[in-house]
Amino acid sequence: MKEINASEFESEVIKGGKVVLDFYSTECPPCEAVAPKFEGLSKLYGEDIKFLKIFRQQSRELAEQLGVKSSPSLLFFDNGKQVGNMLSGGIKRSEIIKELDNMLSESRQQEIKSHLKSSISEYDVMILGAGPGGLTAGLYLCQSKINTVLIDIALPGGQVSTTHEVSNYPGFIEPQPGYMLSHNMSEQTKQCGSVYKVAVDVNKIDLDKKEVIIDEFETVKAKKIIIATGTSPNLMGVPGEKELKGKGISYCATCDAKYYNDKDVVIVGGGNSAVEEADFISKFAKKITMVHQFDAFTANKQAQEKLFANPKISTLFEHEPRGFVREGDKIITEVENLKTKTTSKLISDGVFVFIGMKPNIELFKDKLKLDQWGYIKTDEDMRTSMKDIYAVGDVISKKYRQITTAVADGTIAAVAIAKEMD
Numbered sequence: 001m002k003e004i005n006a007s008e009f010e011s012e013v014i015k016g017g018k019v020v021l022d023f024y025s026t027e028c029p030p031c032e033a034v035a036p037k038f039e040g041l042s043k044l045y046g047e048d049i050k051f052l053k054i055f056r057q058q059s060r061e062l063a064e065q066l067g068v069k070s071s072p073s074l075l076f077f078d079n080g081k082q083v084g085n086m087l088s089g090g091i092k093r094s095e096i097i098k099e100l101d102n103m104l105s106e107s108r109q110q111e112i113k114s115h116l117k118s119s120i121s122e123y124d125v126m127i128l129g130a131g132p133g134g135l136t137a138g139l140y141l142c143q144s145k146i147n148t149v150l151i152d153i154a155l156p157g158g159q160v161s162t163t164h165e166v167s168n169y170p171g172f173i174e175p176q177p178g179y180m181l182s183h184n185m186s187e188q189t190k191q192c193g194s195v196y197k198v199a200v201d202v203n204k205i206d207l208d209k210k211e212v213i214i215d216e217f218e219t220v221k222a223k224k225i226i227i228a229t230g231t232s233p234n235l236m237g238v239p240g241e242k243e244l245k246g247k248g249i250s251y252c253a254t255c256d257a258k259y260y261n262d263k264d265v266v267i268v269g270g271g272n273s274a275v276e277e278a279d280f281i282s283k284f285a286k287k288i289t290m291v292h293q294f295d296a297f298t299a300n301k302q303a304q305e306k307l308f309a310n311p312k313i314s315t316l317f318e319h320e321p322r323g324f325v326r327e328g329d330k331i332i333t334e335v336e337n338l339k340t341k342t343t344s345k346l347i348s349d350g351v352f353v354f355i356g357m358k359p360n361i362e363l364f365k366d367k368l369k370l371d372q373w374g375y376i377k378t379d380e381d382m383r384t385s386m387k388d389i390y391a392v393g394d395v396i397s398k399k400y401r402q403i404t405t406a407v408a409d410g411t412i413a414a415v416a417i418a419k420e421m422d
């Protein structure tokens with residue numbers, strides 16, 4: 001692997017044959033997450049593809065010319081031509097492999113893969129999920145000098161990093177941008193010395209053996225596991241939703257509201273998330289229609305008062321979406337009036353859905369005792385029904401799912417484990 005500067009771009013990249021180029025920055029957690037994957041793959045694919053990196057801050061003009069807008073960004077070149085997809089942000093190892101493979105013949109891909117050596121690493125505690133629950137557990141365990149690894153399929157931070165503003169996390173007088181709060185939590189845990197394996201593919205979780213396989217070749221073992229995998233947004237399950245997911249239907253206001261400047265938006269839902277995110281989306285959108293199945297919102301009173309005072313937002317109670325279609329630039333939402341059973345159409349530029357969450361338990365759900373909604377049952381020390389397996393945060397069976405409660409669960413599990421291991 002070699003570092004180049006902008007003046008070497010022509011000779012090293014354009015005339016360089018098959019090349020992958022990493023635009024990185026300093027003080028960039030996603031760059032730190034991708035660096036070991038890039039280095040590992042350079043050893044595997046290095047005979048066929050040149051692995052180069054370039055410091056983005058010192059190569060601004062070149063980065064702009066190539067359409068690089070964030071760090072890290074990986075660009076692939078074959079004989080001077082940019083090929084494949086540019087990868088940015090929380091890049092997974094499997095995504096890089098896919099692009100590298102596309103530059104090689106099938107037989108060569110097989111040959112390279114045959115050299116892949118699996119690896120095993122061992123820790124005292126493995127935490128699955130680096131949201132507030134997992135990060136807090138990681139911090140306490142690390143401060144107790146317990147060898148801990150945090151594994152996440154995304155970058156650290158969990159749902160907080162996609163929440164535009166957090167006003168109820170104690171210790172901050174002013175509301176905090178969610179990404180900042182999660183960044184601080186993550187850095188605090190990392191600085192203590194916990195090992196991070198983030199933006200990885202989690203292929204298999206074996207709770208009996210306390211083993212997890214990541215990125216297909218690496219086995220991570222631990223004496224104890226804390227499950228902190230949180231929840232994911234519920235889908236509505238109506239025609240057109242899957243097809244338009246990410247192409248007009250969104251589940252994350254922080255990520256996508258900015259694309260709806262001066263546009264018409266439909267929001268589905270009526271709980272805290274829907275009502276609070278509607279307020280945020282209204283900073284961009286021209287007009288918002290809230291579609292909710294009941295005759296009143298279930299969000300807290302303060303949030304509701306703010307919403308009803310917002311002239312951009314109108315409500316459609318006792319209605320439910322029945323399907324979505326795209327017509328040109330517009331999304332047509334077919335809604336049913338639950339009282340009259342008649343249907344009508346809402347025309348908008350985009351749809352946001354906030355209709356609750358489901359626990360992320362797919363890879364181990366048959367092993368643990370769950371409540372009737374699929375959340376993991378725990379005791380007061382956050383122990384699950386399996387020995388040495390703990391669970392914390394939104395993924396457990398409890399009444400209130402907030403950052404403070406996830407943080408509290410993480411604390412309890414870590415202190416209980418530290419006492420046991422003492």
Ligand SMILES: Cc1cc2nc3c(=O)[nH]c(=O)nc-3n(C[C@H](O)[C@H](O)[C@H](O)COP(=O)(O)OP(=O)(O)OC[C@H]3O[C@@H](n4cnc5c(N)ncnc54)[C@H](O)[C@@H]3O)c2cc1C
Pocket residue numbers: 128129130131132133134151152153154155156157158159160162163165166167168169202228229230231273277360363392393394395401402403404406
């Ligand atoms: C839109 C919205 C706004 C919110 N606003 C607020 C607010 O203002 N105040 C407040 O207190 N709370 C708020 N919440 C709730 C709060 O975000 C959650 O309670 C909190 O993030 C839960 O933390 P957690 O660590 O349990 O899970 P999460 O934050 O969900 O983190 C779980 C982590 O696990 C990872 N993961 C998932 N599956 C796997 C796997 N198989 N292997 C490894 N890792 C995995 C995920 O990538 C994620 O990083 C909001 C939630 C939403 C959706």
